[in-house]
Amino acid sequence: MDRRSDEFLLGESPTREAAYDDPESPFIPTFRAKPMASVKGRKRPLRTICIVLVAVSLLSFGVVLLKPLSYLDIDFEKAAVYPATFNSQSYVQGPPTQRFRDNLRNDTKYITSWISAGWTNDVMTYGNLIYLALITERIPIIAKFIPSHVDNSAPPFAFGEVFDVPRLSQAIKSPIIEWHEVKDSESEVLDDLGCWSLWESVQKTQSHPRGSFSLNWLKLDVSWTRTPDWVKLTAPGVTDSHASFWSLATLGFPEARANNLQSTNYPSPQHQVSLPPDDQLLCFDYLYYMGAQNAWEWESDYGPTWRFVGQHMRWNASLESLANEHARRAMNVPVNEPTPPYISIHIRHGDFRNYCNDVPLDQCFASLPVIARRVAEVQEELRTQKGIEVTQVIMTSDERDPEWWSGVRALGWTWVDYTTERTEEIYGKWYPVFIDAVIQSNGAGFVGTHGSTMTTLARRRVESWHDGPTRVVKWGSPNADDH
Known part of the structure; x- marks a missing residue:
């Protein structure tokens, strides 16, 4: 089915696209879920032993695992450490410098871009950047995540503190560098840079490049050159970005670079210098709205960014361990028992x-009984196809109605109580968002919300990483999820 026709509710661009700027953050209910009975006497499956042995063998030869360890198999205390096959320091001159240019190698070409949407969309944007780096044979330089939907007082958060960069580099067979490895984060030097403005060419509501606070953090003064209109994926008359x-x-x-340098150019805002798009550091303003076909x-299922990059963007081991601890406490799992399989839910x-x-x-949002029907479908599929009886269910949502959360509790489901956990106080404002995403991804099965990119990534991860069944709940009108 055509993607546009499937978005029965979200309408035409830009309204539809606004729905995909995923600014949500977890809501923290004001009451605790009732303790749920722990799963006792559950034996670790024989599959665990086999996978561990295979993993050790493959790692000894430096081979990337074709199928990541599932939630049942992860030993968070002894997480696999992937060697830095592509040592980022080999692709710069040395330690971070005051000017980024001083740290780039003359024999190497790079590519970068920046973010300006909700965190989930920013993850997808960086996935697109890395895929574009692969097909241009350049090294991507990744900036930190910026607090676009958490408290603005939260500091930027390094990509490598969320994702396992050595493992990703090894899987895609290409190095990845982070901006703080190139330019000193404390530098006060304002660097000049020429970049392509893509945003102007693909939409008609804004006649300027797409802005990003990342440029302020990195102290970059950019002179933009508009990309030619033919970069747009869809026909000129189609409203799409x-x-x-x-x-x-x-x-x-x-x-192609030389043939398009005559395009509209804008002087940099501070130094007022006009620069052509840089050849050594290829850069674009915004890469969220990208496609191959x-x-x-x-x-x-054919999406190239997910296939060649996204599925390899596995969590940083420390973050995954922290999320597992939160999930175990939510399910009241005793310390000496393995993490049981659970179904994760994301309701936006x-x-x-x-x-x-x-x-x-x-009448607009799917009711809890409708969601429960989808959960039951996932449970049945796990039972019949995998022989797994999954009774634990973890809810993640930005819903604020206490009565709704009481209904969640009445179904016997649980959630992470970030207030009682003191998660923000101990770890920082980013962590409830991160932990929700990890918990969603590590479900044996998953149920999500139609139209949310957070659901999209959770669904992809559960299907790819754990071979788990998933469902997406439709909404927007009475009985929208009837089937």
Whole structure:
């Protein structure tokens, strides 16, 4: 089914695209879930022993695992350490410098871009950047995540503190560098840089490059050159903001670059210098809306970014261990027992209320019994296809209604109580968002919300990493999820 026709509620761009800017953060209920009975006497399956032995053998030869360890098999105290096959320091001159240019190697070409949406969309943007790096044979330089939907007082958060960069580099067979490895994070030097403005060419509502607070953190003064209109993925008359991967890739090579330098150029805002797009450091303003054949390809099984990059973006071991500890406490698992399989749920309400229009919320959003029906379908599939009886269910949501959460509790489901855990106080404001994402990804099965990119990534991870069944709950009108 065509992606646009499937978005029955979200309408045409830019309204539809706004729904995919996923700014949600977890809501913390004001009451605790009732303790749930722990799973006792559950034996660790024989599959665990086999996978561990295979993993050790493969790692000894430096081979990337084709199928990641599942939630049942992870020993968080002895997590596999992937060697830095691509040592980032080999692709810069040395330690971070005051000016980024001083640390780039003359024999190496790089690519970068920046973020300006909710965290989930920023993850997808960086996935697109890394895929574009692969097809242009350049080294991606990844900036830190910025607090676009957590408290603005939260500091930027390094990509490598969320994702296992050595493992990712090994899987995609290409190095990845982070900006703080190139330029000193404390530098006060404002660097000049020429970049391509993609945003102007793919949408008609804004006649300027897409901004990002990352440029302020990195102290970059950018002179923008508009990309040619032919980079747009869809036909000129189609209202959509996606660009073509391969159209952009051509601008990373000499001929297409030279033939398009006459495009509109804007002097940098502070130094007022006009620079052509940099050849050594190829850069674009915004890479969220990207596709190879169609828009919204993260939703499609052939989507190249997920296939070649996204599925290899596994969690940093420390973050995954922390999320596992939170999940175990939510399920009241004794210290000496393994983490039981569970079904993860992601229900997004929050800003989706804006798309209900005149439909009352209790008819717009899927009810808890409707969600429970989807959970039962996942449980049945796990039972019949894998022989796993999964009774534990963990809810993640931005819903704020205490009565709704009481209904969640009445179903026997649980959630992480970040207030009681003092998660933000101990670890920082980013962590409830991160932990929710990890818990979602490590379900034996998953149930999510139609139209949310957080659901999209959780669904992809459960299907790819754990071969788990998933369902997506539709909403927007009475009985929208009837099937």
